[in-house]
Amino acid sequence: MLQKLRHVPLVLLTLLGTLPIASHSRAQQKICFSAEEHARVEKTARVYRTPDPGYDPVLGYNPTNGTRRGSPPVNSDGFAQPINCVANKDESPGAGTTPKFFCAVPGVTDNDGKPIRLKIKPHFKGQSPDKRNGEVYGEFLSSRFSKALGFFADDEWVADVNCPDCKKSLTKDFQGAEFSPSQPAAGIELSLATGVDTNCDGEDSAPLSGELQKLLDNGAPRAEIDAFKLWLAFIDHGDTKTDNHKLACLKFSKKGNTRVCEPGEAVFYVSDLGSTFGYSTASEKKARLEGWSKKDPIKVSGGACTANAKSVGDAKISEAGRQLLATNLQRLLDAERNNHLITRVFAASRNAERDRTPAEWTVEFVRKAKMIIDARCSN
Numbered sequence: 001m002l003q004k005l006r007h008v009p010l011v012l013l014t015l016l017g018t019l020p021i022a023s024h025s026r027a028q029q030k031i032c033f034s035a036e037e038h039a040r041v042e043k044t045a046r047v048y049r050t051p052d053p054g055y056d057p058v059l060g061y062n063p064t065n066g067t068r069r070g071s072p073p074v075n076s077d078g079f080a081q082p083i084n085c086v087a088n089k090d091e092s093p094g095a096g097t098t099p100k101f102f103c104a105v106p107g108v109t110d111n112d113g114k115p116i117r118l119k120i121k122p123h124f125k126g127q128s129p130d131k132r133n134g135e136v137y138g139e140f141l142s143s144r145f146s147k148a149l150g151f152f153a154d155d156e157w158v159a160d161v162n163c164p165d166c167k168k169s170l171t172k173d174f175q176g177a178e179f180s181p182s183q184p185a186a187g188i189e190l191s192l193a194t195g196v197d198t199n200c201d202g203e204d205s206a207p208l209s210g211e212l213q214k215l216l217d218n219g220a221p222r223a224e225i226d227a228f229k230l231w232l233a234f235i236d237h238g239d240t241k242t243d244n245h246k247l248a249c250l251k252f253s254k255k256g257n258t259r260v261c262e263p264g265e266a267v268f269y270v271s272d273l274g275s276t277f278g279y280s281t282a283s284e285k286k287a288r289l290e291g292w293s294k295k296d297p298i299k300v301s302g303g304a305c306t307a308n309a310k311s312v313g314d315a316k317i318s319e320a321g322r323q324l325l326a327t328n329l330q331r332l333l334d335a336e337r338n339n340h341l342i343t344r345v346f347a348a349s350r351n352a353e354r355d356r357t358p359a360e361w362t363v364e365f366v367r368k369a370k371m372i373i374d375a376r377c378s379n
Contacts, residue, residue: 032200033249033259041196041247041261042206042214045268048150048224051328057144058344060155070108070116070190072157078348080159080188087169088117092202095243096272098135098283099124099172103163120161121187121274125284126177129354134286135274136187137351141287142235142273144345149328151231152248152269154192158350161186185350192269193248196261207242209313211268226307226321233297233309234325234368237270238279240311246271279310289356293364298322298371303378319377329369336362 033041054062058078061067072080085103093100099122104115121139125131136158143156164181173179195204212225247268249261278291285291298317299306305317335341342365346358 030200031254031257031259033196033198033261035198037258037260038196038198038247041249041266042211043218045211045215045247045266046220046224046264047152047212047215047228047268048324049152051148051150051331055147057148058341058348060144060147060157068155068190069110070105070118071155072159072188074157074348078344079350080157082160082162083188085118085161085163085166087163087165087167088115089169090117090119093171096171098133098274099170099174101163101166101170103161103166103169116190119189119191120163120166120183121189122161122174122183123185124172124174124177127184131177131284132185132354133187133283134278134280134288135283136185136287137349137355138235138276138278138287139187139189139273140349141345141351142237142270142276144348145235145332146231146270146273148332149231149325151228152192152267153273154271155190156273157188158185158348159188160184161188185353187274191248191271193250193267194252194259196247196249196266204246204248205243205271206245206247206268208240208245208270208311211245211247213313215268222318223320223324226317227325229309229312229315230297230307230317230321230325230372232270232312233307234372235273235276236279236292236295237273237276238310239272239275244270244272287351287355289361289364296371297368298375300375300377303376305375305377305379316379317377318379322372322375322377326369326373326375330373333366333369333373336366342366 052062054064059074072083074080083105085105088102088104090102101120102117103120104117108116110116121136123132140156140158143153146153161183162181167179197204216225250265251262252259253262275286277287280286280291297308299308305322306315307317332342343358343362346361352358
């Protein structure tokens with residue numbers, strides 16, 4: 001018996017010694033993008049595609065195709081219904097400076113049966129109109145209009161969110177207000193696609209001006225790059241740090257233990273559109289009509305056009321780029337005349353709960369659009 005017991009420590013040490021190896025083996029089984037694939041994506045990503053004619057920016061989807069899995073239900077006016085969720089913490093929430101939390105709706109899962117995690121932007125300074133977080137509304141508006149115009153964006157909604165245990169998934173403490181599990185008019189986000197990082201390290205961002213120049217140098221259509229720059233000026237995209245811009249893959253295949261982005265499915269886009277429609281360093285002053293109306297998207301001097309956009313590098317806009325954006329903006333103006341589409345998008349954002357009316361916002365949207373439509377560029 002004693003002889004048998006003498007072997008127990010040896011057996012335990014042997015078993016313990018295999019644990020790190022097993023763990024390391026599991027880590028090696030992750031399906032990641034290689035450094036080579038990341039480099040290829042950096043050179044081939046798109047910033048624009050022909051808009052889906054069936055996409056309805058009021059609803060946030062094409063009714064023929066149906067909603068995206070995990071989307072909050074919306075009514076015919078585009079107002080998202082309240083959701084009840086439970087904390088689902090993201091261990092890599094990014095470098096954002098404003099408080100947010102993560103949750104999942106029980107029973108709502110992806111194709112692999114995993115709960116779909118939602119990113120929630122609350123009103124972390126309070127619910128009064130002068131304290132509400134303007135990023136909630138800027139992200140919604142920029143996402144919906146970007147998709148309608150052919151640019152890429154995460155899916156965004158504004159809805160009442162109730163999450164009793166979400167304080168434990170909060171990224172930062174509230175500022176001047178207590179955390180409440182009930183958050184009226186919170187921002188809800190689902191990422192557009194899988195970020196193209198290297199070796200599953202989560203590093204899928206790229207600097208705005210540097211990436212746009214790299215794409216141009218590798219043959220991206222200048223008209224599309226210029227239209228994108230002009231659109232960023234239109235929405236007054238102000239928080240242009242690298243972490244807010246992302247390389248992603250809409251559809252990938254697996255090759256061994258690596259991911260390969262399928263041809264034409266790599267994209268570069270703004271993954272954080274909160275500081276738009278009136279940029280300010282203060283969250284409560286973002287997405288205010290007073291601020292947005294003071295900024296014109298395009299400047300024409302001697303026939304040459306420049307986009308009043310931040311951090312895009314060369315701001316000169318070609319006539320082809322202006323025409324591309326102008327054509328798509330004209331479709332929205334036509335839809336506004338036919339069924340008040342633009343006004344209904346502003347209404348669905350719920351920004352009127354703390355700022356000006358949807359009709360007033362639409363007047364400024366039309367003014368800016370006509371500036372681009374009526375301009376002529378010799379660049």
